[in-house]
Amino acid sequence: MMRSLYSGVSGLQNHQTRMDVIGNNISNVNTTGFKRGRVNFQDMISQQLAGAAKPTEELGGVNPKDVGLGMTIATIEQVFTQGNLQSTGVSTDVAIQGNGFFIVKDGEESFYTRNGVFGLDRDGTLVNPANGMRVQGWMARDLNGEQIVQTAATPTDLVIPVGSKDPARETSNVLFACNLNKNTPEIIEGASEADIAKGTWGTEQKIYDSFGNEHLLSVSFRRVPGNPNAWQATVNVDEGNADFTQTRIGLGTTDGVQNTFIVEFDNMGTLRSVTDSSGNVSNTEGEIVLQASYTVPEAEADENGNPTRHTFNINLGTIGSMKNTITQSASKSTTKAYSQDGYTLGYLDNFKIDSTGTITGVYSNGTNRVIGQIAMATFANDRGLEKAGDNTYVETNNSGQANIGESGVAGKGTLLAGALEMSNVDLSEQMTDMIVTQRGFQSNAKTIQTADTLLETVLSLKR
Known part of the structure; x- marks a missing residue:
């Protein structure tokens, strides 16, 4: 009789955890690039009352008799389905359509995010203005008068030299x-x-x-x-x-x-x-x-x-x-x-980002120059990433190492400037899950109440 009490307790505790995850999902329904969480349950170990018996010449086989001891949480994982894209008109906002993450750095520590709210700091560095983390990519270098981006190199901070000069060039x-x-x-x-x-x-x-x-x-x-x-x-x-x-x-x-x-x-x-x-x-x-x-x-x-x-x-x-x-x-x-x-002679007036993440400077003399390119990362198991706050993730032993490259290559998605990826939380789905979770919690509470009534009946056998 006591087993049902503890089974009910496990149901209460784990449905509460599921409710916590649903509450977090709903609270982040408007968080840029947020990926909803999902709780999966599984039953716990069962107590065997009798084992299985194989058939004999006189009798048929007998199935085992097991009493479950409750349930537990199997996984709490992130669901990386695509969120809707919302146009913002801000040239430094970038959304990812497809797989992949932006790479941002705090010192030498790398973080990964789907949040493309970027801007420039006073030095022209492309950053997340909420926390100052620096967006990673490759800066272009001059090769025989042509700006070349080497995406095989190690990513570095992206610096947009606003107001910089483009020297005059004689006609050849x-x-x-x-x-x-x-x-x-x-x-x-x-x-x-x-x-x-x-x-x-x-x-x-x-x-x-x-x-x-x-x-x-x-x-x-x-x-x-x-x-x-x-x-x-x-x-x-x-x-x-x-x-x-x-x-x-x-x-x-x-x-x-x-x-x-x-x-x-x-x-x-x-x-x-x-x-x-x-x-x-x-x-x-x-x-x-x-x-x-x-x-x-x-x-x-x-x-x-x-x-x-x-x-x-x-x-x-x-x-x-x-x-x-x-x-x-x-x-x-x-x-x-x-x-x-x-x-x-011209000055950098503006810049734009295309679907490959290439940043092109627009100069007052009418010329365009490649400044750099935004890097992207993918993982063999993106659900194995660990949340690090600020809409960021970090690698774990089960996520695999980051596969860094340019967008549109090796399974990486494309980029859309002037837009942001919205949260992939579906409110109608979350509300339905909330109802189911509430009913599960109430049912487990009723299990405890009923077991308590049975115990009370046993205790009242002797007055």
């Missing part, structure tokens, strides 16, 4: 992709200014010197008399100051050449060849690249007293191609320099 390459109208009239000797204007087509592109000063690259085209598929191009940097800039253009060199060249097309209107003013002829396949140079204003002279000249390439495109290449077609001429790679 200009790509042309204009079309020249096949029906443009030739300019004959003695033509009027109006006829010259009709027979000339010009393109312009801003370029930059090493100081970040802006210059205007002008290229004008006119039909070559007697050759229906040839055009003469005249190149000038700052045409209004052409006597000083002394623009030169040639194939492979600008020494001893002028600022003109002849471009020829085939009968399909695609680029065929280029001849510079010294008679040098371009290759017959691949890209045609001309070298141009000009005198840079207000620059120091070289050691020989000669004015400083800046050299850059003009790429006319690929021979035989119509894509991103100068062409000759019977349609309106177009003014288009496809791109140039120079820019003036």
Whole structure:
């Protein structure tokens, strides 16, 4: 009779624990990145009143007789189902869609979290503003003028250099992709200014010197008399100051050449060849690249007293191609320099985070630079992680070591900036569990009351 008392006690205690977990779930229904807990029960050891007996020739087998001694908690585990994503519009907020955790550090101790409420401290370090833990990732490094992120390296603090300078870069390459109208009239000797204007087509592109000063690259085209598929191009940097800039253009060199060249097309209107003013002829396949140079204003002279000249390439495109290449077609001429790679001095104005966690800086000069990338961690058994408070977890012996890498790789989820992952607590489910838990608690209490009544009856047998 006493067994039922202790069974009821175990039921009371463990249903109370389950109620504690449900209460914690409900209290965190609006906690960012919170994962609900779940309690699983199992029965305790049973007392055997009689063992099993195998069948004999005279009798059949007999089953064992066991009396259970109550119940206990099997597991209290975290349920890492996906929470809903909520847009916040804050650029430093990041949500995880799928598996994985952010890595944050307090000193040398690593923690893992699904809470993507991040911000910058006074030093520009990306942190959790609630506790100052530093978000881990990889900073980009410069490799031959390109920002490279090495995700195989050990993660480190992410620092956003707000207000930092992006040095001016002189133009090295200009790509042309204009079309020249096949029906443009030739300019004959003695033509009027109006006829010259009709027979000339010009393109312009801003370029930059090493100081970040802006210059205007002008290229004008006119039909070559007697050759229906040839055009003469005249190149000038700052045409209004052409006597000083002394623009030169040639194939492979600008020494001893002028600022003109002849471009020829085939009968399909695609680029065929280029001849510079010294008679040098371009290759017959691949890209045609001309070298141009000009005198840079207000620059120091070289050691020989000669004015400083800046050299850059003009790429006319690929021979035989119509894509991103100068062409000759019977349609309106177009003014288009496809791109140039120079820019003036700029300051970091803003930054954005993409789905891979890559942080890209946006500078006032119009350039974008990769600053770094947010790291993610996954575990073989994420339910084996131990809660450490502040919405964080730490490794345990049963979680396995963190598998650190970039998002979208090796089972890691993707990132969404400007959003947060909500708690995965379902209130309707928790309320239902609360009712079931309450009924279980009450039933176990009734078991104790009933056992007590039975004991009282036994005690009252003798008056």
